Amino acid sequence: MPTGFSADEMQKLDDMVEKRRRIKQGELLFSSGDEFVSLYAIRVGFFKTCVSSEDGREQVTGFQMAGEIIGMDGIVSDHHNCNAIALEDAEVCVMPFSDIEHLSRELPALQRNVHKIMSREIVRENSVMMLLGNMRAEERLAAFLLNLVQRLHARGLSQSELVLRMTREEIGSYLGLKLETVSRAFSKFSEDGIIEVKQRYVRIVEPDALKKIFNPQTYY
Amino acid sequence: MPTGFSADEMQKLDDMVEKRRRIKQGELLFSSGDEFVSLYAIRVGFFKTCVSSEDGREQVTGFQMAGEIIGMDGIVSDHHNCNAIALEDAEVCVMPFSDIEHLSRELPALQRNVHKIMSREIVRENSVMMLLGNMRAEERLAAFLLNLVQRLHARGLSQSELVLRMTREEIGSYLGLKLETVSRAFSKFSEDGIIEVKQRYVRIVEPDALKKIFNPQTYY
């Protein structure tokens, strides 16, 4: 959240985000069909969002970490359109959307922020579409790992080490691959000395090699 | 746009959308990297939006028709993040985003509308992710055709006949398929008597059969 607010304005923002909610690993923050009331700012923990078709196929649409906002899918129809599941014990700020709308009429900086957050999600989904539509398995996994460490690094964590919060199956669902294919791609990267993997722990040994796989052209 | 505005408010809305722009077939409304200034409401015509990776692969991220809003990808970074290309001669309303933000502070109904439009785009992209991640070629094409006629029907056009504004290759790019695969799926549907195809013209003979292909479970 940007700064530049007066004390009074800060107070109103604080009031809006005062309510907290804890979600244990495996529990739902919201699910498809729930009435939409609030956006959620993740304080601690890690989530996945997923949609499922009527015949039971599931698509993970994103992984969200601390500092990210979740729930914008619900605005259009006043009902949530996906499930949000905690991949580890988590805590969120509950931000009633009517409060957000009300307050952002007074605070242009907040208004702008809300717009940017939604636009960022649209742009993110655009690049997932590129990934799903055009990339091969190893490119997808490289893109996924690079994106994860980049976001973790932006939160002050390592840019070379990470602990995956999700299973191979969930990664596969996000990347449009089967879990076996994800596992094989991990093994391949490991054999090639690009990463070290031990279950959920991953260390990126050769980030440039990963980037080259993700985007061959830049390194012709 | 919803109603319920006063005469004064309607005037402000009118002022905001007064500027028009014509785009000929094949021309760009905006392209990736352009400074973001305005959203565009399509008055007439048909667009595609696409992103391209540095090594030249292209992904069509959507097809937009009259009455739809385009350009929200630009908000997050103040620069557009995709290309918008007219698939037929088109005309749009230019809506400066600063005006939209300013006015939506006064008009809650407008504010709500802007939020819904962005949320709708997020939800749409979620279902494209499902399509790209989980569905097979014929399911994708069935979903695509059903979505198109549904949107055309909502505009007062036929729910069984349509003229495609895009090539097989563009359909394929949107659906994560090669043009040959799209062509084969069209032929298959045609052989099975589900649709009639003649180049860009398509008539849906058996909508239920299409829905069944799109979503087998509902019809077990």
Added chain:
DNA sequence: TATTATTTTTGACATGCATCAAAGCTATAA
């Protein structure tokens, strides 16, 4: 009209990933 370019269709073949299966590993509980 003839000519050229673009788009679409169809066939033959190749391949990347899915599927099926089994074993190994890890974590949790008894």
Added chain:
DNA sequence: TTATAGCTTTGATGCATGTCAAAAATAATA
């Protein structure tokens, strides 16, 4: 410790879609 369940790895095989190629249909241009 042993037992159980869940997750991951690896191998063998199959299939849906990609690739390559050529012809047909259509549209654009001279």
